[in-house]
Amino acid sequence: MEELGLRRPQAALLDLARTALQEDVGRGDVTSLLTIAEETQARARFVAREALVVSGLKVARAVFFEAGGEEKLSFAALTSEGVRVPVGAVLAEIEGLARPILAAERVSLNLLMHLSGIATLTNRYVEAVDGTGVRIVDTRKTTPGLRLAEKAAVRVGGSMNHRFGLDDGILIKDNHLALIGDVAEAVRRVRTKAPHLLKIEVEVESLEALKAALLAGVDAVLLDNMSPEEVHRCVELVRKERPGTLVEVSGGIDLWNIRSYAEAGPDLISVGALTHSASSVDISLEVEPC
């Protein structure tokens, strides 16, 4: 559960909940307001309709907190972030006034289904490289507005996070090099001016580029769009020439080929699909009077 806390200040959770509720509720939940009496109480349960790895409980809780306003809704998590649950598992139970529960239903489901989808998919990637010692990391290919939540779901699924944004790590990519021309010069510029707690990584697409990067003294290299064999040759070079340098692999990696890449021996494999192509998992909210 602790995992969830990583880089997710509570204020950000509530802001996300508020924005999402505004978007869905608009000027009011007409149906519920007209059909359900103000004082009606209800109990609701999130039920997994397929096997899944749970993520998003704190966000869902924030949605009910926001929706409930002064009339607090109780929210009891019945499992924890990162737990793999079977079909039919009850993830959490909410009790309180029916109207705010119904107003929060769709928004909380959208978040839980999306984030658990990411954790579930991530988990499959993690299992695919089990035993190789390679770490799976995410990318910045996240849904605008949901980066912190999605990156938390990735951790919950067992992976690590790459940069959170353009400001907490230096990664010189192909587009930079297309404009600068020279790795050595790029690294030099960065080294003299960047805050000293940020490492420097360079994207390379060939063995020659790798050699130049190592010569420039980078902290990490990103091998992009290579075959497992090419990765293997690059890893050997790095281990020999500049041992401490981290090796990350990315590009065209999926559940079917990731193990070959992992066995090529890099430190990290980054997978955009964890966040940009995870399907929602199926969860429902069952409401009953109480």
Place this chain on the structure above:
Amino acid sequence: MEELGLRRPQAALLDLARTALQEDVGRGDVTSLLTIAEETQARARFVAREALVVSGLKVARAVFFEAGGEEKLSFAALTSEGVRVPVGAVLAEIEGLARPILAAERVSLNLLMHLSGIATLTNRYVEAVDGTGVRIVDTRKTTPGLRLAEKAAVRVGGSMNHRFGLDDGILIKDNHLALIGDVAEAVRRVRTKAPHLLKIEVEVESLEALKAALLAGVDAVLLDNMSPEEVHRCVELVRKERPGTLVEVSGGIDLWNIRSYAEAGPDLISVGALTHSASSVDISLEVEPC
């Protein structure tokens, strides 16, 4: 192209762009600021790396507009929303200062890839029911913060939109009925107090429930989790008992079974997967000096 305008006031586009840029850029794009000179000019092209239906051009344009600030970046769309393009197609071209182009790269790609993914998937659903006269509609199962953009992508893909939120349509669902008990009473309450331009729809899960709903005089019924055969029987009942009533189908519908549902004769089929489970399509931004 006109489609895009539907329910997407420009201010909302710019707000989305601003939020997404803040999330990604944070305190600044350190790599570019340290490696690329302030006055460096660049040209960039969005290139489709798979066949796809284009959506998100206006959003992408807004991202570059925001990133460019006073120093305007030019953005030329080379195709239109809803066009199906082959691998290698250039979707748009940007010119101007290199730094803002690089700062906008990831955010604009994240949006274009996500929204084109939705349009592309939607298009496959639309084709699957071709000739049946049934309309595909989306749901409220959208990504929090992106509802308007995703619903625009659905239209671009050839479908129609269902409700935009809890306030622009009345849909009495199973959870309401669990709390009220009685369809007739629910409909009565709504009819006497709701704004007169909102229609009333009721979710039904059986023939009996359908009969009660028709008797209550609703404008539309939502047949949830039925087989195509059950849908067919329901449609026949509706056409006979209360002809003008709209029939919508939902629940468990995918690309493989949707045609059977369509042939059962409903007016609309709503598909949550259009927005909650579309994978991103692959698009890259290629930058070069100029």
Place this chain on the structure above:
Amino acid sequence: MEELGLRRPQAALLDLARTALQEDVGRGDVTSLLTIAEETQARARFVAREALVVSGLKVARAVFFEAGGEEKLSFAALTSEGVRVPVGAVLAEIEGLARPILAAERVSLNLLMHLSGIATLTNRYVEAVDGTGVRIVDTRKTTPGLRLAEKAAVRVGGSMNHRFGLDDGILIKDNHLALIGDVAEAVRRVRTKAPHLLKIEVEVESLEALKAALLAGVDAVLLDNMSPEEVHRCVELVRKERPGTLVEVSGGIDLWNIRSYAEAGPDLISVGALTHSASSVDISLEVEPC
């Protein structure tokens, strides 16, 4: 009291209260801060200084909630929304620290007096058509920033609400027709693309226009600026040609002529004056030490 809840999510109430307090308090209530000790306690009562229909209690409560901050002020409503009270009636009582009570005084009064003014005026209109079966509805002629609150006051006064905005109902008005030219074409465009839970209404200013609208198959017609006799003829036509179609009347209607219009038999009469020309009713806040 339940009425109040309709379409007024609590967060919106607090936002309104905060904005209004900021506007009035600015950088601080200098007079109270300099003359009243921080720990001074007070009791305050809202007293009706004329007969009125109460509306705005929840908004007023939100103002004291916001002003009180951590040091909660107690707020006890002594009557309910929609009740007609005589001169001298005490509407609510507040207790707590004197400074926040004084800071909230003017803002809460401004809202209570304005909203009760609307409820009181609305009530007079409702009584004027008593027994005719016609419903009074409001319009979008509301005060910018207060639409939800004013529309709640209208309901409290006994009327119903028309559209809440440009997005929750389709109303093709004279200005649209001036640009399109053809009702039939306008209705056709709307019908194929609009969300299926929104009804379509068309404004008509003559019998010919009415016929065209009915032919186009609209859900409702708005008869604008007609005499009661013309309305009567139109109603007869509608009832005969397309029975289910709703008939709304607007334009030049006041307390003196509304009964004639009501007796002409329409379903709804919309009255802009309910919100754009209601005078505030007189209420005072009496503060005493405690």
Place this chain on the structure above:
Amino acid sequence: MEELGLRRPQAALLDLARTALQEDVGRGDVTSLLTIAEETQARARFVAREALVVSGLKVARAVFFEAGGEEKLSFAALTSEGVRVPVGAVLAEIEGLARPILAAERVSLNLLMHLSGIATLTNRYVEAVDGTGVRIVDTRKTTPGLRLAEKAAVRVGGSMNHRFGLDDGILIKDNHLALIGDVAEAVRRVRTKAPHLLKIEVEVESLEALKAALLAGVDAVLLDNMSPEEVHRCVELVRKERPGTLVEVSGGIDLWNIRSYAEAGPDLISVGALTHSASSVDISLEVEPC
């Protein structure tokens, strides 16, 4: 025209316009988006449907500016703030894309009608005291969110403004005195700590209270709820005892009795009705293709 600028920074105008548009347009102007082509151009004119004193042109202009976004709408004012115009006068003309013009129609009208209503009513009060040398001032009884705009309309109508909030003037009222007990002590506390550019005014309801206030050395007195005769006696006392002290009158003043109060000789008469009870004046927006 210059008048309008007073205390109305442009940013505040645009914020008001944006808020009001969001409230009305919501998720989009469905009717216009579906019936009017994106490229359709239109011309629109604000036409006075009754004689009125114009106010709100800058606000209306801001609404069209916001609605137009990148595709600027031209806005030409054909008259000026504070001008009295006859029925049929054209106040301003707008040209540009039809959709944003239609989206801005209701909001701009709501503001123009409301603010011109205030200017028109204010003007009647000003004329009622013509020649007496008394100044009419407004109060803080304004519509939440619109204070600056309404106070500008009051100036446009020929009156002056009282305090803009609780922070730009010191006014010790009955509720303060109920808690402090002693005018002299209250004034003393204020004088030693308040910023030296703020004057001190005290509300008095009797001749005795007036004497105490004058003794305490206040800069202004507010005579509340007195008859014209009582006001006269108070004015005489002030002129004799402490000549430079300003005398303001308030409470129960309307168009029928204001002249009697003015002839009693005070410096200022404050009238809450200017802002809290002005009816909207009738203005229409006529749109045509171009």
Place this chain on the structure above:
Amino acid sequence: MEELGLRRPQAALLDLARTALQEDVGRGDVTSLLTIAEETQARARFVAREALVVSGLKVARAVFFEAGGEEKLSFAALTSEGVRVPVGAVLAEIEGLARPILAAERVSLNLLMHLSGIATLTNRYVEAVDGTGVRIVDTRKTTPGLRLAEKAAVRVGGSMNHRFGLDDGILIKDNHLALIGDVAEAVRRVRTKAPHLLKIEVEVESLEALKAALLAGVDAVLLDNMSPEEVHRCVELVRKERPGTLVEVSGGIDLWNIRSYAEAGPDLISVGALTHSASSVDISLEVEPC
């Protein structure tokens, strides 16, 4: 303690705390989140590392309130605003979860050290004029975003506040006069239109300018950049020609010459350095497990 409340509505305190925390915490306090368990409790103490006059306790408390979120942190002030404490004094004690305490550490210290720095410096100025009867006042030379907090610290240090902004006092300065040319005309324009509770002050840089200002009938004069002797001559003129007029002195005043200025007899001396050049005082936060 009461002083602090002046013009510092609680909502503003929390907004300041939230903004400052966002700026410092960004996407999360990585170090603490990774090293400290979620449930770890801690106790922390603010300790003065030099003698100082305390200011900023309420702001610091707001920072911990915001950082703590639902899991409230206890905050006990052990001294009061305005108290002069020796090295080693404990200003306040916080208890609760370690993570939010650590997240709030730097921000709360930055505010406490800055505001106590202002109060401490102000206090030295106040002592420098002790016994002369002159009041020290601050200026608008404050740090953007912190004006209210800094002006509260000035009061806490024993001085009074000048204007809080351009809207709560009228001060005609050299730049106005450079554009208008004529003091008399400027004062006349202001007097006929300004809210009657705002006083009028004019900046003068010579005896001639002073005479013109007094003739125009201003409420206060600001003698800028004069020597103590010049100030003395001006004060004598004012006392003789227009006794009630306030005399303020500013320009080039520091701790070494302020007494000479004070002895020249003005009512007020305004010192920009109080806010624009106060160094932070040294305070530390000592954290221990509990």
Place this chain on the structure above:
Amino acid sequence: MEELGLRRPQAALLDLARTALQEDVGRGDVTSLLTIAEETQARARFVAREALVVSGLKVARAVFFEAGGEEKLSFAALTSEGVRVPVGAVLAEIEGLARPILAAERVSLNLLMHLSGIATLTNRYVEAVDGTGVRIVDTRKTTPGLRLAEKAAVRVGGSMNHRFGLDDGILIKDNHLALIGDVAEAVRRVRTKAPHLLKIEVEVESLEALKAALLAGVDAVLLDNMSPEEVHRCVELVRKERPGTLVEVSGGIDLWNIRSYAEAGPDLISVGALTHSASSVDISLEVEPC
């Protein structure tokens, strides 16, 4: 000039300008609005009233940009960021409408004087270590709300930036260690979970602690509150035991002792005073008609 761009996205500049203007202008610049005609044009010049290193030109420009609104003010910088100018130097020239120029005067001066004060002080520190090869860096002891601007001023003055917040670098400080107890364990936890582009620094206060940190394999050490001699011993140990490790020194460093610390051979010296105790430098804005 390029420097300024680092980590200062333009949107942030405009937000800062807007906030600062709102704080100062409030409900309007009464003095200017009443004394200066709307159409009056003016020219203004920022003049250095002491020798200083320029910083803040882009922020000042943003203030005039915001204040000018639609009626653009021209802003011509006559020098560049980081230039040392003599008394009397003109830093920039503005032309346009007088009212917005006057409204922006104080805010732009407050920012320019504050930021140039930081650049000027920083520059003195940089000169003090000239030739030693040591880098001066700033800290997180910045003014809440101004961190990005102040850190830009530090760069302009010739130093480098340390962390921008708690999220872009890992620094295990005394308070963390007080709660964890064990450096080795802390470093281990961080290394397995932190994003791989963030380096790890540990604060040490003794030679023993330093040894433990080196053993744990950190990327950098922060020597806190040591004498130059102790620093020297520590540096020798680091260079011998773990050469690549960065050595940073902090605590009790001022202009008088910094050279001794620099000569002890660390890589970096961090100085809180750069931002928390820099006095404003003196700059004026001279306005004239044109």
